[in-house]
Amino acid sequence: xxxxxxxxxxxxxxxxxxxxxxxxxxxxxxxxxxxxxxxxxxxxxxxxxxxxxxxxxxxxxxxxxxxxxxxxxxxxxxxxxxxxxxxxxxxxxxxxxxxxxxxxxxxxxxxxxxxxxxxxxxxxxxxxxxxxxxxxxxxxxxxxxxxxxxxxxxxxxxxxxxxxxxxxxxxxxxxxxxxxxxxxxxxxxxxxxxxxxxxxxxxxxxxxxxxxxxxxxxxxxxxxxxxxxxxxxxxxxxxxxxxxxxxxxxxxxxxxxxxxx
Amino acid sequence: xxxxxxxxxxxxxxxxxxxxxxxxxxxxxxxxxxxxxxxxxxxxxxxxxxxxxxxxxxxxxxxxxxxxxxxxxxxxxxxxxxxxxxxxxxxxxxxxxxxxxxxxxxxxxxxxxxxxxxxxxxxxxxxxxxxxxxxxxxxxxxxxxxxxxxxxxxxxxxxxxxxxxxxxxxxxxxxxxxxxxxxxxxxxxxxxxxxxxxxxxxxxxxxxxxxxxxxxxxxxxxxxxxxxxxx
Numbered sequence: 001x002x003x004x005x006x007x008x009x010x011x012x013x014x015x016x017x018x019x020x021x022x023x024x025x026x027x028x029x030x031x032x033x034x035x036x037x038x039x040x041x042x043x044x045x046x047x048x049x050x051x052x053x054x055x056x057x058x059x060x061x062x063x064x065x066x067x068x069x070x071x072x073x074x075x076x077x078x079x080x081x082x083x084x085x086x087x088x089x090x091x092x093x094x095x096x097x098x099x100x101x102x103x104x105x106x107x108x109x110x111x112x113x114x115x116x117x118x119x120x121x122x123x124x125x126x127x128x129x130x131x132x133x134x135x136x137x138x139x140x141x142x143x144x145x146x147x148x149x150x151x152x153x154x155x156x157x158x159x160x161x162x163x164x165x166x167x168x169x170x171x172x173x174x175x176x177x178x179x180x181x182x183x184x185x186x187x188x189x190x191x192x193x194x195x196x197x198x199x200x201x202x203x204x205x206x207x208x209x210x211x212x213x214x215x216x217x218x219x220x221x222x223x224x225x226x227x228x229x230x231x232x233x234x235x236x237x238x239x240x241x242x243x244x245x246x247x248x249x250x251x252x253x254x255x256x257x258x259x260x261x
Numbered sequence: 262x263x264x265x266x267x268x269x270x271x272x273x274x275x276x277x278x279x280x281x282x283x284x285x286x287x288x289x290x291x292x293x294x295x296x297x298x299x300x301x302x303x304x305x306x307x308x309x310x311x312x313x314x315x316x317x318x319x320x321x322x323x324x325x326x327x328x329x330x331x332x333x334x335x336x337x338x339x340x341x342x343x344x345x346x347x348x349x350x351x352x353x354x355x356x357x358x359x360x361x362x363x364x365x366x367x368x369x370x371x372x373x374x375x376x377x378x379x380x381x382x383x384x385x386x387x388x389x390x391x392x393x394x395x396x397x398x399x400x401x402x403x404x405x406x407x408x409x410x411x412x413x414x415x416x417x418x419x420x421x422x423x424x425x426x427x428x429x430x431x432x433x434x435x436x437x438x439x440x441x442x443x444x445x446x447x448x449x450x451x452x453x454x455x456x457x458x459x460x461x462x463x464x465x466x467x468x469x470x471x472x473x474x475x476x477x478x479x480x481x482x483x484x485x486x487x488x489x490x491x492x
Contacts, residue, residue, distance in 0.1 A: 057365075080460075107345065107484040108484050108485065109480070111376075125363050127363050132363065134372075139376075140377065143477070155479070158482060159480060159481060239381075242397060246344065246346055246347075
């Protein structure tokens with residue numbers, strides 16, 4: 001309701017940006033949840049970044065946080081018409097205050113690519129043949145295998161089967177074998193078990209930032225594959241903390257914004 | 262304490278850890294615990310090394326006996342594990358499902374198959390004097406010769422020490438001694454449980470683990486199998 005009032009009365013006092021709506025329709029029932037500022041760089045005095053392009057270890061924290069994961073901020077994934085209708089239905093339900101249950105609200109893993117769009121830190125660990133992502137959010141773990149191909153018929157899981165290899169200074173992670181119980185993004189874009197996600201990670205800014213180019217492909221729900229870019233900040237001052245969703249954890253504000261209640 | 266305040270406190274701990282490392286912490290030996298490990302034997306009802314019931318104080322003994330009676334009539338509502346809550350420690354180390362250890366210079370990482378729970382034990386620092394209560398506590402690790410020693414405190418009192426319902430308090434202080442066999446395939450762990458609010462004196466129990474080369478821990482999601490209370 002607050003969203004609707006702001007929309008009808010124009011921009012709220014101050015420099016608040018206009019509320020985004022699906023398709024830029026201006027329809028308040030299709031209002032998108034505003035993005036978050038997310039994390040910034042490490043504070044002064046923190047340990048210097050590790051410039052080794054092939055060592056991604058450490059704690060990384062996403063800059064910004066988008067609730068809709070399309071090719072551009074505020075733009076929906078290129079969903080086929082029937083799935084675009086499902087997304088509209090979910091956004092309208094959210095704006096009525098009766099959102100459709102998604103995996104994360106049931107303490108199920110967030111799925112992909114959504115898990116990488118979390119306002120909580122990620123710790124990356126390298127061991128022989130493996131890179132492991134430890135996500136603070138809901139104790140999600142991703143294992144990226146560098147020493148084996150995908151199984152021929154992976155059992156569908158929430159986070160899929162991930163294999164990686166280096167192309168120069170870029171770690172390429174290929175993920176298949178995802179179940180269809182999760183959404184592409186928080187707003188509720190659908191994917192199928194044929195979802196195929198390719199992530200390209202590369203250190204930039206001397207190791208102070210980790211760039212991700214995420215490519216999303218799903219011949220069932222998407223008209224065509226698409227990509228988007230994200231930045232994670234090197235944060236040696238941060239340790240991922242215990243996050244027990246099953247306890248009905250209360251989320252503390254991130255940059256002054258409460259992520260969820 | 263809020264997440265933000267905990268982060269601020271951790272920043273201080275990190276700085277202290279960096280100072281310890283800079284001043285020359287003992288180097289880790291050539292022992293590497295990295296790999297997947299499976300418990301051998303059953304540890305669902307903990308006993309001391311002497312085979313006796315742990316030395317419960319009277320009030321704790323009454324709680325334990327109530328848990329035993331409830332379990333006997335099929336009521337396990339006293340056990341949060343059935344609601345996908347973390348089992349706490351040392352119980353998480355003493356359940357049937359495998360776990361993976363990733364040994365790095367800064368920490369030992371335990372990745373449990375059970376509901377994908379992680380545990381970190383940090384090298385080069387001391388336990389904080391007043392750690393915030395957590396499901397899996399706060400753990401620090403050090404090498405003692407070829408043995409790894411992990412000390413943990415800062416537990417909440419919502420967990421149990423074993424499947425049978427052995428209680429503990431938030432004063433629980435756990436010390437674990439890890440010894441790897443010469444062939445690197447067996448791990449022996451001695452657990453020292455010090456909880457003066459629950460037990461008359463500290464006591465020890467132990468467990469053995471076998472390495473599982475080639476075993477990939479599958480994604481296991483407790484909430485897939487258990488309706489959470491919100492449903």
